[in-house]
Amino acid sequence: LTAPRILRPKPLTATAFARYGDVIEADDAKRRLINEGRTIRYHDLARIDTSGDEGRVCVSIFRSTPPAYPLTLRVMENHPVASQAHIPLSGRPFLVVVAPRGRFDAGALEAFIAGPSQGVNYHKGVWHHYNLALGGVSDFLVIDREGRGDNLEEVTLDPAHPIVLSPEAV
């Protein structure tokens, strides 16, 4: 058993997250004024990709209870056929743990802390931890895929080399 590696979240930014997916947030570069001037539309913030293998878009609500932190990571997953977006509905931040698509590399794991007004859209095949609430039971809108075929791959992390997620930011 090696000493645990401590994974601390970095602030979530579109640039830092670009290799994994989209950050869904009010981005002034994408603003349009509509509805007689009463609404700012921040337009087209995520690349939703659910049509492969005869899939369709599926909208769900996730109600997540935070795990006990620090959390020893046990399993990571990816969706090989579709993107998956999580947008917070409860005004609380949440944690995001990702690794690049392709062969899973535990050494490449990165953690981010998403603010209460930031969603994420994992692109197809990007390794991520399941939804990690912070600070209380939290609801999220999830935009993913429904359809035939297997859209879930999982890896179990090696318990001999523990990786521990701490909610304290870098």
Place this chain on the structure above:
Amino acid sequence: LTAPRILRPKPLTATAFARYGDVIEADDAKRRLINEGRTIRYHDLARIDTSGDEGRVCVSIFRSTPPAYPLTLRVMENHPVASQAHIPLSGRPFLVVVAPRGRFDAGALEAFIAGPSQGVNYHKGVWHHYNLALGGVSDFLVIDREGRGDNLEEVTLDPAHPIVLSPEAV
């Protein structure tokens, strides 16, 4: 000029809204337990329909300033090619004004008050008012369509027969 007709919102329920679209909310009939028991997934809550005429799903954020209420309705719209969903992100209720698809009938207008944990998904062709915030500037996640072709029809209401939306519920 006739006396204004006052339109008051009814509470939003899936049953009352069924002819117009979906109510996106945590519905116990659709719950599944996932993520090692830490997440309740309320699964597949809206019929998103954006693929007609080579369209694709588009995710945006609307930041809406409430109009002054009572509000004399001036214009209604529908999207003939796609559905459009609005999910509140700011923990505030909002107002919804709709009329059945097909030839616009001002006499058939109905108003609903959506709670802070209720979204709506207008089905293709359903007449609706643009986003109506209540109680303060509010953000909404909007799931609609991007693509070629014209996806907006508007009607202007007859100013000689005013219809006035009051935020006070029935």
